[in-house]
Amino acid sequence: MKKILLMSLFVLMMTVVAACSSDKEDDKASSGTEQKTITFGVTPWTSTVPPTKIASLILQDMGYEVKETAADAGSVYMGLSRGDLDVFMDAWVPMHQTYLDKFEGKIESTAVSYPEADTGWTVPTYMEDVNSLEDLKGREGEFDNEFYGIEAGAGATIESDEIIEAYEFDFKQVSSSEGGMLAQAQRLMEQEKPVVFYGWRPHTMFNKFDLKVLTNEKGFFETSSVEVITNSELKDNAPEAYEFLSNWNISLDEVEEMIVKIEEGQEPEEVAQEWIDNNQDKVNEMIGK
Missing domain, CATH: 3.40.190.100 (Glycine betaine-binding periplasmic protein; domain 2)
Known part of the structure:
Protein backbone atom coordinates (compact mmCIF):
# COMPACT_ATOMS: atom_id res chain seq x y z
CA MET A 1 0.00 0.00 0.00
CA LYS A 2 2.91 2.35 0.88
CA LYS A 3 4.52 1.62 -2.46
CA ILE A 4 1.31 2.45 -4.27
CA LEU A 5 0.95 5.69 -2.27
CA LEU A 6 4.56 6.71 -2.94
CA MET A 7 4.19 5.93 -6.62
CA SER A 8 1.01 8.02 -6.76
CA LEU A 9 2.75 10.96 -5.08
CA PHE A 10 5.68 10.67 -7.49
CA VAL A 11 3.34 10.70 -10.50
CA LEU A 12 1.50 13.72 -9.07
CA MET A 13 4.76 15.62 -8.53
CA MET A 14 5.94 14.88 -12.06
CA THR A 15 2.61 16.07 -13.41
CA VAL A 16 2.95 19.38 -11.50
CA VAL A 17 6.55 19.87 -12.72
CA ALA A 18 5.50 19.17 -16.28
CA ALA A 19 2.62 21.61 -15.94
CA CYS A 20 4.93 24.33 -14.56
CA SER A 21 7.39 23.72 -17.36
CA SER A 22 4.59 23.97 -19.90
CA ASP A 23 3.38 27.20 -18.27
CA LYS A 24 6.86 28.70 -18.58
CA GLU A 25 7.00 27.80 -22.24
CA ASP A 26 3.57 29.36 -22.74
CA ASP A 27 4.74 32.50 -20.91
CA LYS A 28 7.80 32.69 -23.15
CA ALA A 29 5.64 32.36 -26.24
CA SER A 30 3.31 35.08 -25.00
CA SER A 31 6.05 37.39 -23.72
CA GLY A 32 6.23 39.20 -27.04
CA THR A 33 9.52 37.78 -28.29
CA GLU A 34 7.67 35.95 -31.05
CA GLN A 35 5.08 38.65 -31.75
CA LYS A 36 3.49 38.14 -35.14
CA THR A 37 0.72 40.73 -35.15
CA ILE A 38 1.61 44.38 -35.72
CA THR A 39 -1.07 46.96 -34.91
CA PHE A 40 -0.95 50.40 -36.53
CA GLY A 41 -2.52 53.52 -35.09
CA VAL A 42 -4.20 55.46 -37.90
CA THR A 43 -5.19 59.10 -37.49
CA PRO A 44 -7.92 60.61 -39.69
CA TRP A 45 -5.39 62.47 -41.87
CA THR A 46 -4.84 61.74 -45.55
CA SER A 47 -1.07 61.86 -44.99
CA THR A 48 -1.28 58.85 -42.65
CA VAL A 49 -2.80 56.48 -45.19
CA PRO A 50 -0.08 55.87 -47.85
CA PRO A 51 2.82 55.12 -45.47
CA THR A 52 0.59 52.95 -43.27
CA LYS A 53 -0.64 50.90 -46.24
CA ILE A 54 2.86 50.47 -47.69
CA ALA A 55 4.36 49.38 -44.37
CA SER A 56 1.39 47.08 -43.79
CA LEU A 57 1.80 45.29 -47.12
CA ILE A 58 5.55 44.87 -46.62
CA LEU A 59 5.08 43.48 -43.12
CA GLN A 60 2.49 41.02 -44.42
CA ASP A 61 5.00 39.85 -47.04
CA MET A 62 7.45 39.36 -44.14
CA GLY A 63 4.97 36.99 -42.47
CA TYR A 64 3.26 39.30 -39.99
CA GLU A 65 -0.44 39.76 -39.45
CA VAL A 66 -1.39 43.43 -39.54
CA LYS A 67 -4.23 45.33 -37.88
CA GLU A 68 -5.22 48.99 -38.03
CA THR A 69 -6.90 50.99 -35.28
CA ALA A 70 -8.43 54.35 -36.17
CA ALA A 71 -8.09 57.05 -33.50
CA ASP A 72 -7.24 60.70 -32.95
CA ALA A 73 -3.62 61.62 -32.30
CA GLY A 74 -3.88 61.74 -28.52
CA SER A 75 -5.47 58.29 -28.40
CA VAL A 76 -2.85 56.88 -30.76
CA TYR A 77 -0.02 58.00 -28.49
CA MET A 78 -1.85 56.69 -25.42
CA GLY A 79 -2.33 53.34 -27.18
CA LEU A 80 1.35 53.18 -28.08
CA SER A 81 2.36 53.91 -24.50
CA ARG A 82 0.13 51.11 -23.17
CA GLY A 83 1.31 48.61 -25.75
CA ASP A 84 -2.15 48.39 -27.36
CA LEU A 85 -0.64 49.81 -30.56
CA ASP A 86 2.76 49.08 -32.05
CA VAL A 87 3.35 51.68 -34.76
CA PHE A 88 2.32 55.17 -35.86
CA MET A 89 3.63 56.21 -39.28
CA ASP A 90 2.74 59.92 -39.22
CA ALA A 91 4.20 61.70 -36.18
CA TRP A 92 4.93 65.40 -36.67
CA VAL A 93 7.89 66.65 -34.67
CA PRO A 94 8.24 69.08 -32.93
CA MET A 95 4.45 69.49 -33.03
CA HIS A 96 3.97 66.12 -31.29
CA GLN A 97 6.94 66.54 -28.97
CA THR A 98 4.58 66.94 -26.00
CA TYR A 99 3.41 63.35 -26.53
CA LEU A 100 6.98 62.08 -26.91
CA ASP A 101 7.91 63.80 -23.65
CA LYS A 102 4.79 62.64 -21.82
CA PHE A 103 5.33 58.99 -22.72
CA GLU A 104 9.12 58.99 -22.67
CA GLY A 105 10.45 55.50 -22.06
CA LYS A 106 7.26 53.88 -23.36
CA ILE A 107 7.45 55.06 -26.97
CA GLU A 108 10.30 56.02 -29.27
CA SER A 109 11.01 57.72 -32.57
CA THR A 110 12.23 54.91 -34.80
CA ALA A 111 12.77 56.53 -38.21
CA VAL A 112 12.30 59.73 -40.22
CA SER A 113 9.97 59.50 -43.20
CA TYR A 114 10.85 62.93 -44.53
CA PRO A 115 12.58 65.77 -42.71
CA GLU A 116 10.92 68.96 -43.95
CA ALA A 117 7.15 69.27 -44.02
CA ASP A 118 5.54 72.71 -44.04
CA LEU A 214 1.79 82.15 -42.88
CA THR A 215 5.12 82.94 -41.29
CA ASN A 216 5.44 84.11 -37.69
CA GLU A 217 7.99 85.71 -35.37
CA LYS A 218 7.20 83.61 -32.30
CA GLY A 219 8.42 80.22 -33.50
CA PHE A 220 5.08 78.49 -33.91
CA PHE A 221 4.69 75.61 -36.34
CA GLU A 222 8.33 75.08 -37.15
CA THR A 223 9.04 72.99 -40.22
CA SER A 224 8.23 69.46 -39.15
CA SER A 225 10.11 66.20 -39.33
CA VAL A 226 7.60 63.43 -40.05
CA GLU A 227 8.62 60.31 -38.14
CA VAL A 228 7.72 56.71 -37.37
CA ILE A 229 6.89 56.09 -33.70
CA THR A 230 6.83 52.63 -32.10
CA ASN A 231 6.12 51.40 -28.61
CA SER A 232 9.31 50.64 -26.73
CA GLU A 233 8.63 46.88 -26.57
CA LEU A 234 8.48 46.31 -30.31
CA LYS A 235 12.27 46.15 -30.65
CA ASP A 236 12.37 43.02 -28.48
CA ASN A 237 8.97 41.55 -29.34
CA ALA A 238 9.24 41.77 -33.13
CA PRO A 239 12.89 42.52 -34.02
CA GLU A 240 12.52 41.96 -37.78
CA ALA A 241 9.52 44.28 -37.99
CA TYR A 242 11.36 46.86 -35.88
CA GLU A 243 14.46 46.62 -38.08
CA PHE A 244 12.35 47.25 -41.19
CA LEU A 245 10.60 50.22 -39.58
CA SER A 246 13.92 51.67 -38.37
CA ASN A 247 15.08 51.74 -42.02
CA TRP A 248 11.87 53.37 -43.26
CA ASN A 249 12.01 56.43 -45.50
CA ILE A 250 9.83 57.92 -48.21
CA SER A 251 9.72 61.35 -49.83
CA LEU A 252 7.09 64.01 -49.20
CA ASP A 253 6.43 64.30 -52.94
CA GLU A 254 5.79 60.55 -53.20
CA VAL A 255 3.29 60.65 -50.36
CA GLU A 256 1.52 63.63 -51.88
CA GLU A 257 1.30 61.89 -55.27
CA MET A 258 -0.28 58.86 -53.61
CA ILE A 259 -2.79 60.99 -51.72
CA VAL A 260 -3.88 62.50 -55.05
CA LYS A 261 -4.37 59.02 -56.58
CA ILE A 262 -6.43 57.89 -53.58
CA GLU A 263 -8.61 61.00 -53.69
CA GLU A 264 -9.14 60.40 -57.40
CA GLY A 265 -10.65 57.01 -56.62
CA GLN A 266 -7.85 54.43 -56.51
CA GLU A 267 -7.94 51.98 -53.63
CA PRO A 268 -5.28 52.78 -50.99
CA GLU A 269 -3.90 49.21 -51.08
CA GLU A 270 -3.61 49.37 -54.86
CA VAL A 271 -1.72 52.67 -54.68
CA ALA A 272 0.56 51.28 -51.97
CA GLN A 273 1.31 48.12 -53.92
CA GLU A 274 2.09 50.20 -56.99
CA TRP A 275 4.68 52.14 -54.97
CA ILE A 276 6.20 48.90 -53.68
CA ASP A 277 6.42 47.44 -57.20
CA ASN A 278 8.12 50.61 -58.49
CA ASN A 279 10.54 50.89 -55.56
CA GLN A 280 11.64 47.31 -54.93
CA ASP A 281 15.29 48.31 -54.45
CA LYS A 282 14.31 50.70 -51.66
CA VAL A 283 12.02 48.06 -50.12
CA ASN A 284 14.88 45.53 -50.13
CA GLU A 285 17.12 48.06 -48.38
CA MET A 286 14.49 48.70 -45.73
CA ILE A 287 13.96 45.02 -44.96
CA GLY A 288 17.70 44.34 -45.02
CA LYS A 289 18.02 42.23 -48.16
Whole structure:
Protein backbone atom coordinates (compact mmCIF):
# COMPACT_ATOMS: atom_id res chain seq x y z
CA MET A 1 0.00 0.00 0.00
CA LYS A 2 2.91 2.35 0.88
CA LYS A 3 4.52 1.62 -2.46
CA ILE A 4 1.31 2.45 -4.27
CA LEU A 5 0.95 5.69 -2.27
CA LEU A 6 4.56 6.71 -2.94
CA MET A 7 4.19 5.93 -6.62
CA SER A 8 1.01 8.02 -6.76
CA LEU A 9 2.75 10.96 -5.08
CA PHE A 10 5.68 10.67 -7.49
CA VAL A 11 3.34 10.70 -10.50
CA LEU A 12 1.50 13.72 -9.07
CA MET A 13 4.76 15.62 -8.53
CA MET A 14 5.94 14.88 -12.06
CA THR A 15 2.61 16.07 -13.41
CA VAL A 16 2.95 19.38 -11.50
CA VAL A 17 6.55 19.87 -12.72
CA ALA A 18 5.50 19.17 -16.28
CA ALA A 19 2.62 21.61 -15.94
CA CYS A 20 4.93 24.33 -14.56
CA SER A 21 7.39 23.72 -17.36
CA SER A 22 4.59 23.97 -19.90
CA ASP A 23 3.38 27.20 -18.27
CA LYS A 24 6.86 28.70 -18.58
CA GLU A 25 7.00 27.80 -22.24
CA ASP A 26 3.57 29.36 -22.74
CA ASP A 27 4.74 32.50 -20.91
CA LYS A 28 7.80 32.69 -23.15
CA ALA A 29 5.64 32.36 -26.24
CA SER A 30 3.31 35.08 -25.00
CA SER A 31 6.05 37.39 -23.72
CA GLY A 32 6.23 39.20 -27.04
CA THR A 33 9.52 37.78 -28.29
CA GLU A 34 7.67 35.95 -31.05
CA GLN A 35 5.08 38.65 -31.75
CA LYS A 36 3.49 38.14 -35.14
CA THR A 37 0.72 40.73 -35.15
CA ILE A 38 1.61 44.38 -35.72
CA THR A 39 -1.07 46.96 -34.91
CA PHE A 40 -0.95 50.40 -36.53
CA GLY A 41 -2.52 53.52 -35.09
CA VAL A 42 -4.20 55.46 -37.90
CA THR A 43 -5.19 59.10 -37.49
CA PRO A 44 -7.92 60.61 -39.69
CA TRP A 45 -5.39 62.47 -41.87
CA THR A 46 -4.84 61.74 -45.55
CA SER A 47 -1.07 61.86 -44.99
CA THR A 48 -1.28 58.85 -42.65
CA VAL A 49 -2.80 56.48 -45.19
CA PRO A 50 -0.08 55.87 -47.85
CA PRO A 51 2.82 55.12 -45.47
CA THR A 52 0.59 52.95 -43.27
CA LYS A 53 -0.64 50.90 -46.24
CA ILE A 54 2.86 50.47 -47.69
CA ALA A 55 4.36 49.38 -44.37
CA SER A 56 1.39 47.08 -43.79
CA LEU A 57 1.80 45.29 -47.12
CA ILE A 58 5.55 44.87 -46.62
CA LEU A 59 5.08 43.48 -43.12
CA GLN A 60 2.49 41.02 -44.42
CA ASP A 61 5.00 39.85 -47.04
CA MET A 62 7.45 39.36 -44.14
CA GLY A 63 4.97 36.99 -42.47
CA TYR A 64 3.26 39.30 -39.99
CA GLU A 65 -0.44 39.76 -39.45
CA VAL A 66 -1.39 43.43 -39.54
CA LYS A 67 -4.23 45.33 -37.88
CA GLU A 68 -5.22 48.99 -38.03
CA THR A 69 -6.90 50.99 -35.28
CA ALA A 70 -8.43 54.35 -36.17
CA ALA A 71 -8.09 57.05 -33.50
CA ASP A 72 -7.24 60.70 -32.95
CA ALA A 73 -3.62 61.62 -32.30
CA GLY A 74 -3.88 61.74 -28.52
CA SER A 75 -5.47 58.29 -28.40
CA VAL A 76 -2.85 56.88 -30.76
CA TYR A 77 -0.02 58.00 -28.49
CA MET A 78 -1.85 56.69 -25.42
CA GLY A 79 -2.33 53.34 -27.18
CA LEU A 80 1.35 53.18 -28.08
CA SER A 81 2.36 53.91 -24.50
CA ARG A 82 0.13 51.11 -23.17
CA GLY A 83 1.31 48.61 -25.75
CA ASP A 84 -2.15 48.39 -27.36
CA LEU A 85 -0.64 49.81 -30.56
CA ASP A 86 2.76 49.08 -32.05
CA VAL A 87 3.35 51.68 -34.76
CA PHE A 88 2.32 55.17 -35.86
CA MET A 89 3.63 56.21 -39.28
CA ASP A 90 2.74 59.92 -39.22
CA ALA A 91 4.20 61.70 -36.18
CA TRP A 92 4.93 65.40 -36.67
CA VAL A 93 7.89 66.65 -34.67
CA PRO A 94 8.24 69.08 -32.93
CA MET A 95 4.45 69.49 -33.03
CA HIS A 96 3.97 66.12 -31.29
CA GLN A 97 6.94 66.54 -28.97
CA THR A 98 4.58 66.94 -26.00
CA TYR A 99 3.41 63.35 -26.53
CA LEU A 100 6.98 62.08 -26.91
CA ASP A 101 7.91 63.80 -23.65
CA LYS A 102 4.79 62.64 -21.82
CA PHE A 103 5.33 58.99 -22.72
CA GLU A 104 9.12 58.99 -22.67
CA GLY A 105 10.45 55.50 -22.06
CA LYS A 106 7.26 53.88 -23.36
CA ILE A 107 7.45 55.06 -26.97
CA GLU A 108 10.30 56.02 -29.27
CA SER A 109 11.01 57.72 -32.57
CA THR A 110 12.23 54.91 -34.80
CA ALA A 111 12.77 56.53 -38.21
CA VAL A 112 12.30 59.73 -40.22
CA SER A 113 9.97 59.50 -43.20
CA TYR A 114 10.85 62.93 -44.53
CA PRO A 115 12.58 65.77 -42.71
CA GLU A 116 10.92 68.96 -43.95
CA ALA A 117 7.15 69.27 -44.02
CA ASP A 118 5.54 72.71 -44.04
CA THR A 119 2.64 73.22 -41.68
CA GLY A 120 0.78 76.09 -40.06
CA TRP A 121 -2.00 78.64 -40.40
CA THR A 122 -2.83 78.93 -44.08
CA VAL A 123 -4.64 81.41 -46.31
CA PRO A 124 -5.40 81.58 -50.05
CA THR A 125 -2.88 83.55 -52.11
CA TYR A 126 -5.55 86.05 -53.20
CA MET A 127 -5.15 87.50 -49.71
CA GLU A 128 -2.05 89.35 -50.90
CA ASP A 129 -1.63 91.54 -47.81
CA VAL A 130 -1.72 88.63 -45.33
CA ASN A 131 1.62 86.83 -45.21
CA SER A 132 2.29 86.34 -41.51
CA LEU A 133 0.37 85.71 -38.30
CA GLU A 134 1.20 89.27 -37.32
CA ASP A 135 -0.80 90.50 -40.34
CA LEU A 136 -3.98 89.01 -38.85
CA LYS A 137 -3.96 91.18 -35.72
CA GLY A 138 -6.90 93.57 -35.67
CA ARG A 139 -8.47 91.97 -38.75
CA GLU A 140 -10.14 89.00 -37.08
CA GLY A 141 -13.59 90.37 -37.93
CA GLU A 142 -12.88 89.94 -41.66
CA PHE A 143 -12.73 86.19 -40.94
CA ASP A 144 -15.90 86.22 -38.82
CA ASN A 145 -13.52 85.68 -35.89
CA GLU A 146 -13.10 82.01 -36.85
CA PHE A 147 -10.01 79.93 -37.45
CA TYR A 148 -10.71 76.47 -38.88
CA GLY A 149 -8.72 73.59 -37.44
CA ILE A 150 -8.72 69.81 -37.35
CA GLU A 151 -9.98 67.48 -34.62
CA ALA A 152 -9.68 68.26 -30.93
CA GLY A 153 -6.66 66.63 -29.31
CA ALA A 154 -4.40 66.92 -32.34
CA GLY A 155 -1.07 68.64 -31.80
CA ALA A 156 -1.99 71.25 -34.41
CA THR A 157 -5.18 72.06 -32.53
CA ILE A 158 -3.32 72.52 -29.27
CA GLU A 159 -0.66 74.71 -30.90
CA SER A 160 -3.31 76.80 -32.67
CA ASP A 161 -4.93 77.55 -29.31
CA GLU A 162 -1.49 78.62 -28.07
CA ILE A 163 -1.19 80.97 -31.07
CA ILE A 164 -4.56 82.55 -30.30
CA GLU A 165 -3.46 83.11 -26.70
CA ALA A 166 0.06 84.34 -27.55
CA TYR A 167 -1.16 86.90 -30.08
CA GLU A 168 -4.31 87.74 -28.10
CA PHE A 169 -6.29 87.09 -31.26
CA ASP A 170 -10.05 87.53 -31.20
CA PHE A 171 -10.39 84.16 -32.94
CA LYS A 172 -12.38 81.11 -31.96
CA GLN A 173 -10.91 77.85 -33.21
CA VAL A 174 -13.56 75.76 -34.96
CA SER A 175 -12.37 72.16 -34.66
CA SER A 176 -13.58 69.58 -37.14
CA SER A 177 -12.47 66.61 -39.15
CA GLU A 178 -9.95 67.22 -41.92
CA GLY A 179 -12.74 66.88 -44.48
CA GLY A 180 -15.07 69.20 -42.59
CA MET A 181 -12.38 71.86 -42.22
CA LEU A 182 -11.50 71.76 -45.90
CA ALA A 183 -15.14 71.82 -47.00
CA GLN A 184 -15.67 75.04 -45.06
CA ALA A 185 -12.43 76.57 -46.36
CA GLN A 186 -13.29 75.61 -49.95
CA ARG A 187 -16.76 77.15 -49.66
CA LEU A 188 -15.24 80.49 -48.67
CA MET A 189 -12.40 80.31 -51.21
CA GLU A 190 -14.86 79.72 -54.03
CA GLN A 191 -16.32 83.13 -53.12
CA GLU A 192 -12.84 84.62 -52.62
CA LYS A 193 -13.71 85.52 -49.06
CA PRO A 194 -11.16 85.79 -46.24
CA VAL A 195 -10.45 82.44 -44.59
CA VAL A 196 -7.68 81.11 -42.38
CA PHE A 197 -7.30 77.42 -41.58
CA TYR A 198 -4.74 74.78 -40.70
CA GLY A 199 -2.69 73.55 -43.67
CA TRP A 200 0.14 71.10 -44.14
CA ARG A 201 2.12 69.18 -46.68
CA PRO A 202 1.88 66.51 -47.90
CA HIS A 203 -1.73 67.23 -48.81
CA THR A 204 -3.72 67.68 -51.99
CA MET A 205 -5.01 71.06 -50.76
CA PHE A 206 -1.81 72.55 -52.15
CA ASN A 207 -2.48 70.86 -55.50
CA LYS A 208 -6.09 71.98 -55.68
CA PHE A 209 -5.82 75.55 -54.39
CA ASP A 210 -3.35 78.43 -54.46
CA LEU A 211 -2.33 78.62 -50.80
CA LYS A 212 0.43 79.97 -48.60
CA VAL A 213 1.48 79.05 -45.07
CA LEU A 214 1.79 82.15 -42.88
CA THR A 215 5.12 82.94 -41.29
CA ASN A 216 5.44 84.11 -37.69
CA GLU A 217 7.99 85.71 -35.37
CA LYS A 218 7.20 83.61 -32.30
CA GLY A 219 8.42 80.22 -33.50
CA PHE A 220 5.08 78.49 -33.91
CA PHE A 221 4.69 75.61 -36.34
CA GLU A 222 8.33 75.08 -37.15
CA THR A 223 9.04 72.99 -40.22
CA SER A 224 8.23 69.46 -39.15
CA SER A 225 10.11 66.20 -39.33
CA VAL A 226 7.60 63.43 -40.05
CA GLU A 227 8.62 60.31 -38.14
CA VAL A 228 7.72 56.71 -37.37
CA ILE A 229 6.89 56.09 -33.70
CA THR A 230 6.83 52.63 -32.10
CA ASN A 231 6.12 51.40 -28.61
CA SER A 232 9.31 50.64 -26.73
CA GLU A 233 8.63 46.88 -26.57
CA LEU A 234 8.48 46.31 -30.31
CA LYS A 235 12.27 46.15 -30.65
CA ASP A 236 12.37 43.02 -28.48
CA ASN A 237 8.97 41.55 -29.34
CA ALA A 238 9.24 41.77 -33.13
CA PRO A 239 12.89 42.52 -34.02
CA GLU A 240 12.52 41.96 -37.78
CA ALA A 241 9.52 44.28 -37.99
CA TYR A 242 11.36 46.86 -35.88
CA GLU A 243 14.46 46.62 -38.08
CA PHE A 244 12.35 47.25 -41.19
CA LEU A 245 10.60 50.22 -39.58
CA SER A 246 13.92 51.67 -38.37
CA ASN A 247 15.08 51.74 -42.02
CA TRP A 248 11.87 53.37 -43.26
CA ASN A 249 12.01 56.43 -45.50
CA ILE A 250 9.83 57.92 -48.21
CA SER A 251 9.72 61.35 -49.83
CA LEU A 252 7.09 64.01 -49.20
CA ASP A 253 6.43 64.30 -52.94
CA GLU A 254 5.79 60.55 -53.20
CA VAL A 255 3.29 60.65 -50.36
CA GLU A 256 1.52 63.63 -51.88
CA GLU A 257 1.30 61.89 -55.27
CA MET A 258 -0.28 58.86 -53.61
CA ILE A 259 -2.79 60.99 -51.72
CA VAL A 260 -3.88 62.50 -55.05
CA LYS A 261 -4.37 59.02 -56.58
CA ILE A 262 -6.43 57.89 -53.58
CA GLU A 263 -8.61 61.00 -53.69
CA GLU A 264 -9.14 60.40 -57.40
CA GLY A 265 -10.65 57.01 -56.62
CA GLN A 266 -7.85 54.43 -56.51
CA GLU A 267 -7.94 51.98 -53.63
CA PRO A 268 -5.28 52.78 -50.99
CA GLU A 269 -3.90 49.21 -51.08
CA GLU A 270 -3.61 49.37 -54.86
CA VAL A 271 -1.72 52.67 -54.68
CA ALA A 272 0.56 51.28 -51.97
CA GLN A 273 1.31 48.12 -53.92
CA GLU A 274 2.09 50.20 -56.99
CA TRP A 275 4.68 52.14 -54.97
CA ILE A 276 6.20 48.90 -53.68
CA ASP A 277 6.42 47.44 -57.20
CA ASN A 278 8.12 50.61 -58.49
CA ASN A 279 10.54 50.89 -55.56
CA GLN A 280 11.64 47.31 -54.93
CA ASP A 281 15.29 48.31 -54.45
CA LYS A 282 14.31 50.70 -51.66
CA VAL A 283 12.02 48.06 -50.12
CA ASN A 284 14.88 45.53 -50.13
CA GLU A 285 17.12 48.06 -48.38
CA MET A 286 14.49 48.70 -45.73
CA ILE A 287 13.96 45.02 -44.96
CA GLY A 288 17.70 44.34 -45.02
CA LYS A 289 18.02 42.23 -48.16
